[in-house]
Amino acid sequence: MIYNNNSKHGKNIFKLNVKGMVCDMAFVPINKLKPGMILDRDIYLYNNVTSKVMMLRSGQVLSEAYIERLHEFDILGAYIRTNEERTRIPSLKLRYPIKKELRQEALLSLKQVYKMFNQGAQRINVRSINQTMNISKKLVNSLKCNVEAKISIANLKLYDDYTYNHSLGVSILSIAIGLELGLKTQELYDLGLCALLHDIGKMAVPISIISKPAKLTEEEFNIVKQHPSNGALFFLKHHLANKSICEGILTHHEKYDGTGYPRGLSGEDIPLFGRIISVADVYDALTSVRPYRKPSTPTEAIEYIMGSSGIAFDLKIVKAFLNKVAPYPIGSCVKLSNGEVAIIVKQNDFNPIRPIIRLLKKPDVLMDLCFQRDVQNIVIEDICTITTEP
Numbered sequence: 001m002i003y004n005n006n007s008k009h010g011k012n013i014f015k016l017n018v019k020g021m022v023c024d025m026a027f028v029p030i031n032k033l034k035p036g037m038i039l040d041r042d043i044y045l046y047n048n049v050t051s052k053v054m055m056l057r058s059g060q061v062l063s064e065a066y067i068e069r070l071h072e073f074d075i076l077g078a079y080i081r082t083n084e085e086r087t088r089i090p091s092l093k094l095r096y097p098i099k100k101e102l103r104q105e106a107l108l109s110l111k112q113v114y115k116m117f118n119q120g121a122q123r124i125n126v127r128s129i130n131q132t133m134n135i136s137k138k139l140v141n142s143l144k145c146n147v148e149a150k151i152s153i154a155n156l157k158l159y160d161d162y163t164y165n166h167s168l169g170v171s172i173l174s175i176a177i178g179l180e181l182g183l184k185t186q187e188l189y190d191l192g193l194c195a196l197l198h199d200i201g202k203m204a205v206p207i208s209i210i211s212k213p214a215k216l217t218e219e220e221f222n223i224v225k226q227h228p229s230n231g232a233l234f235f236l237k238h239h240l241a242n243k244s245i246c247e248g249i250l251t252h253h254e255k256y257d258g259t260g261y262p263r264g265l266s267g268e269d270i271p272l273f274g275r276i277i278s279v280a281d282v283y284d285a286l287t288s289v290r291p292y293r294k295p296s297t298p299t300e301a302i303e304y305i306m307g308s309s310g311i312a313f314d315l316k317i318v319k320a321f322l323n324k325v326a327p328y329p330i331g332s333c334v335k336l337s338n339g340e341v342a343i344i345v346k347q348n349d350f351n352p353i354r355p356i357i358r359l360l361k362k363p364d365v366l367m368d369l370c371f372q373r374d375v376q377n378i379v380i381e382d383i384c385t386i387t388t389e390p
């Protein structure tokens with residue numbers, strides 16, 4: 001079952017009180033939901049693409065128990081509103097990079113193929129792989145339609161069900177990187193499929209290890225380290241995927257400096273798909289809500305990736321990633337390290353964590369965090385802290 005967040009009535013904007021000011025926003029992550037907040041959209045549970053059951057209705061006041069329930073269902077957040085209206089700050093709608101229907105189709109297809117692998121890898125056949133390849137083609141074509149646009153990666157986090165959502169997020173980011181690198185259409189299809197399937201070998205790792213809320217023992221980590229080979233060897237043996245796809249699955253945990261696994265490859269000996277997926281995989285994993293740890297902010301995750309370029313990651317891939325993603329989409333509201341709140345106005349190429357912003361308290365003042373010298377000490381700490389009116 002896929003759990004999802006949806007709106008029927010087209011309300012894409014809600015008003016949130018941010019340190020005494022009201023601004024337009026879009027989405028409150030699960031770890032920032034508080035009792036008393038009011039849902040602005042219905043939350044549905046999906047059985048399949050067409051069948052859904054309402055979980056909570058728009059207008060519902062959240063209680064501790066409801067928030068706990070959302071946690072139980074791994075829902076990553078909700079659209080929230082307040083009844084207060086003061087100064088409205090105009091903002092753009094935050095859009096998920098692919099359409100809702102495609103996302104649902106992708107998640108259901110992924111769930112089927114991952115479960116087949118779990119129930120006995122031999123159940124996976126050419127038909128199920130073709131179905132997943134079709135999803136990859138639709139993702140590529142969807143992202144290609146708007147090739148100039150940056151991917152609003154904050155919005156990749158709207159949905160739940162970690163394994164499938166993670167694979168879909170990694171696939172979208174990988175395709176975006178591939179587009180930036182100028183890969184051909186067929187290569188993009190293969191890359192998208194490779195990323196959708198990159199962690200399928202994890203289905204053979206005991207769930208007690210995968211979801212262990214503490215550091216793994218050496219023995220447990222050795223079991224986890226088998227997942228790239230488990231997945232890749234299966235597809236290779238049964239001729240279900242081509243060489244590039246199998247290599248990408250096998251090498252998505254290799255590191256540029258040779259300290260990764262399973263083979264300790266380094267530099268360009270790591271196949272291109274492996275180098276691309278490793279960046280997308282680490283970004284998506286670091287910023288995801290997990291039951292046992294706080295997610296990194298986009299700034300922290302991107303700083304980690306920038307700091308690891310040339311060490312864990314290929315610098316060329318990191319540059320393509322930085323030029324193609326927007327962790328703080330235009331129109332989103334962010335908290336700065338000096339305590340002020342600002343709206344994102346424009347992105348800076350290659351430095352997505354230092355965009356051009358407008359202070360909420362001084363809407364006439366634009367600040368370029370990348371090129372303006374007097375603001376070099378200011379950093380974006382996170383999508384802003386949100387509180388409801390008492």
Ligand SMILES: [Fe+2]
Nearest residue numbers: 198199252253
């Ligand atoms: Fe993995």
